[in-house]
Amino acid sequence: MHQPPKLGKLALVLSTLFAATPASLSFAADAPDAPDLAAVPAGEMQRVEVTAARMRNERVELSPKVGTTVYTIDKHMVDNLGQGEGTPFNEVLLRLPGVAQDSKASGSIHVRDDHANVQYRINGVQLPESITGFGQSIDTRLVDQIDFVTGALPAQYGLRTAGIVDIQTKEGVKPGGRVGVLVGSSSYVQPSAEFFGSQGAFNYYLSGSYLGNKLGIENPLPTRSALHDKTRQSKTFGNLSYFVDDNTRVALMFGTYLGHFQIPNNPGQPPGFSLAGVSDADAGTSTLASDRLDENQREVNRFAVLSLQKSMGDLHFQLSGFHQYSELHYYPDPVGDLVYNGVGSNSMRSNSASGLQLDLSYKLGASHTVRAGAAYTRQTTHSDNAVAVFPTDDSGAQTSTTPITIIDNGARTGRLSSLYVQDEWHVLAPLTVNYGVRFDKVSAFVDEQQWSPRVNVAYKISEGTALHAGYSRYFTPPPQELAAQSSINLYANTSNAPEVPVSNNVKSERTHYYDVGISHQVSSALTVTADAYYKKIRNLLDEGQFGQALILSPFNYESGVAKGLELAAVYSEKNWGAYLNVTTQKAQGKHIVSGQALFGNDELSYIANHYIYVDHDQKVTLSGGAHYHFGDSQLSTDFLYGSGLRLTPDGGAPNSGSLPHYTTVNATLTHTWKKTPVGTLEGRIALVNLFDKSYLLRDGSGVGVGAPQYGPRRTVYAGLSASF
Numbered sequence: 001m002h003q004p005p006k007l008g009k010l011a012l013v014l015s016t017l018f019a020a021t022p023a024s025l026s027f028a029a030d031a032p033d034a035p036d037l038a039a040v041p042a043g044e045m046q047r048v049e050v051t052a053a054r055m056r057n058e059r060v061e062l063s064p065k066v067g068t069t070v071y072t073i074d075k076h077m078v079d080n081l082g083q084g085e086g087t088p089f090n091e092v093l094l095r096l097p098g099v100a101q102d103s104k105a106s107g108s109i110h111v112r113d114d115h116a117n118v119q120y121r122i123n124g125v126q127l128p129e130s131i132t133g134f135g136q137s138i139d140t141r142l143v144d145q146i147d148f149v150t151g152a153l154p155a156q157y158g159l160r161t162a163g164i165v166d167i168q169t170k171e172g173v174k175p176g177g178r179v180g181v182l183v184g185s186s187s188y189v190q191p192s193a194e195f196f197g198s199q200g201a202f203n204y205y206l207s208g209s210y211l212g213n214k215l216g217i218e219n220p221l222p223t224r225s226a227l228h229d230k231t232r233q234s235k236t237f238g239n240l241s242y243f244v245d246d247n248t249r250v251a252l253m254f255g256t257y258l259g260h261f262q263i264p265n266n267p268g269q270p271p272g273f274s275l276a277g278v279s280d281a282d283a284g285t286s287t288l289a290s291d292r293l294d295e296n297q298r299e300v301n302r303f304a305v306l307s308l309q310k311s312m313g314d315l316h317f318q319l320s321g322f323h324q325y326s327e328l329h330y331y332p333d334p335v336g337d338l339v340y341n342g343v344g345s346n347s348m349r350s351n352s353a354s355g356l357q358l359d360l361s362y363k364l365g366a367s368h369t370v371r372a373g374a375a376y377t378r379q380t381t382h383s384d385n386a387v388a389v390f391p392t393d394d395s396g397a398q399t400s401t402t403p404i405t406i407i408d409n410g411a412r413t414g415r416l417s418s419l420y421v422q423d424e425w426h427v428l429a430p431l432t433v434n435y436g437v438r439f440d441k442v443s444a445f446v447d448e449q450q451w452s453p454r455v456n457v458a459y460k461i462s463e464g465t466a467l468h469a470g471y472s473r474y475f476t477p478p479p480q481e482l483a484a485q486s487s488i489n490l491y492a493n494t495s496n497a498p499e500v501p502v503s504n505n506v507k508s509e510r511t512h513y514y515d516v517g518i519s520h521q522v523s524s525a526l527t528v529t530a531d532a533y534y535k536k537i538r539n540l541l542d543e544g545q546f547g548q549a550l551i552l553s554p555f556n557y558e559s560g561v562a563k564g565l566e567l568a569a570v571y572s573e574k575n576w577g578a579y580l581n582v583t584t585q586k587a588q589g590k591h592i593v594s595g596q597a598l599f600g601n602d603e604l605s606y607i608a609n610h611y612i613y614v615d616h617d618q619k620v621t622l623s624g625g626a627h628y629h630f631g632d633s634q635l636s637t638d639f640l641y642g643s644g645l646r647l648t649p650d651g652g653a654p655n656s657g658s659l660p661h662y663t664t665v666n667a668t669l670t671h672t673w674k675k676t677p678v679g680t681l682e683g684r685i686a687l688v689n690l691f692d693k694s695y696l697l698r699d700g701s702g703v704g705v706g707a708p709q710y711g712p713r714r715t716v717y718a719g720l721s722a723s724f
Helices: 044-061 075-080 089-093 336-341 601-609
Strands: 069-074 099-101 109-111 118-122 143-150 163-169 176-184 188-199 202-213 231-245 248-262 296-312 315-331 343-364 368-389 404-407 410-428 431-443 447-462 465-476 509-521 526-544 553-572 576-592 620-630 633-642 662-676 679-688 696-699 708-710 715-723
Touching: 069 075, 075 143, 075 633, 089 143, 099 620, 099 633, 188 715, 336 343, 526 576, 576 601
Parallel strands: 118 163
Antiparallel strands: 069 143, 099 109, 143 163, 176 188, 176 715, 188 202, 202 231, 231 248, 248 296, 296 315, 315 343, 343 368, 368 404, 368 410, 410 431, 431 447, 447 465, 465 509, 509 526, 526 553, 553 576, 576 620, 620 633, 633 662, 662 679, 679 715, 696 708
16 A cells, blocks of 8 residues: 655554555654664674664564554654653543543543443553553553554454554664653743663663642642642563574563552531531531542552564564553542441552463465464462441431441452464455464453454555445453452442442453444545444443442443544645544443442432443543644643543433533744753643643542542643663
């Protein structure tokens, strides 16, 4: 297929792959150049760089994307954003079609009206899901390129299938580094450092960053600053590799994340319970008002991946072993949580996962490339809860002001196993078919399995026009680290007793997925794409926040349906470019069949007989941006529009209303000073939410929705970095 020339060495690329060769679109010009190979000493370093580039291409070849929709973001696109490489990772993904925002602090995004269900891969290795809630373990500065894959996926991709975030990390060749600091409103400060290089056959990339500010989680009020909302976060990442020979590479990746969060307070809330030693007159006063609560959350995530990549003629494979540990600990306000909620739960969840992943490809003649693989994960989840509650009578009325503490601990070891095989068949010059089958088995809170056939067809209509269509059967087990159901019998006749004393185990979601799309290159500067999808779902998975801690709990709708349309356009000239994404979608579910204790009787009864919108459904989502280069400076702007997530009106059906629409606009100016005594300097100044719009992401109503959440008001950022 035709591949238009790239206008810059670093570019935002929105590409739609419909055949073995991608049709990619570039959106950049006069971007900072890649290291000059002529300046690199001849010999071993050049050989390592050439070998690294070739083996990286072979690693990508292990992951077919025929017949899918792929949008690619690179370092230049990241640099266009207000915070640059300090941009939270979910904020980067929001610039893609089909992606809608939710809680910014937790990194929540919704891809094609799905809740979570996003798979993260780093250098081709799928990582287990993190249990963390408010933090984002992935540091944007480690990204060299992101391929975001949606649609009817080939057999290689399973378990988490709404979208595949495939990250290619930076690698060191020419020795150097970068240090910088970004400061902003709400006492925002983010120092960071990167170091990279090579010695003989060994190369390395190391990075680290720290973040502190006073707006760590969404404000429950429309004010500029929040009460009790400080955060401290640190991240590290390393990518080390050694070339045994020109066809063999051993690599080690590792990363850590540590986050501390204050839970923001919502003033003016009425007390709901009486506590011994605290008079009713004191409750709600300045000494025990809801704006004085002290709830906190701590999050940990760390991972390591050891990989062997090998090429033997037409055979390529990568074998990886991985380990990940994540932990979330919620600390209640021991007095305030009891007075206002009747429950004070000191809760900790931890998840330890280890496993192996093998992917291989073999070119079987001129027309066929066969790929196969297997994966195995063993993970152990602990749920430890010390829950302070009040005794109640059968009607739920409080019978004592002296709380009791219930110990509610549990653990589970689960296993996930997967196998796949597929064939990429070039039937004719314009026609490619990728077909295969996948098998997944989960043994945790449920024991389930499924064979999943996949087929994708890609057809090149003309030099600038391509069509694709696909069908995939999906099997999505519930996240084990979240699926533990509380021992509800322990809470009988207490202030934490559920209204519905039933809680069936969460089941695996099973989906029939259909997708069709087209890409057309209108001119050398303009390309447009369109993609439509339809999903028929059994045991539709969703998640909600049902307590003070941001520990999500999954549940199933017995049946569900989702459909949508995505449109994208990219325009690129020498010194400027622009992009626009438009998405419309709809997702509904009916009859909650697991986790029933999380809901009220009236809510369950209505949903049992009616399709309702899922809480994260947003009818229309738009994103777009533009940039202009002049000399050593660049001016860029982008915007996000959302028609609003769902809400439950007073007296109305669950999720039957929607929040008000909103639009936020951001603007960034960067300038580069080359060949200074300390290296290359880059300065930036940015305004995020330029027009200071106050907007609601959540209003606290809806199925499984926690407290109100307002998006951040206007924020000013200024940064300076030095590359050497």
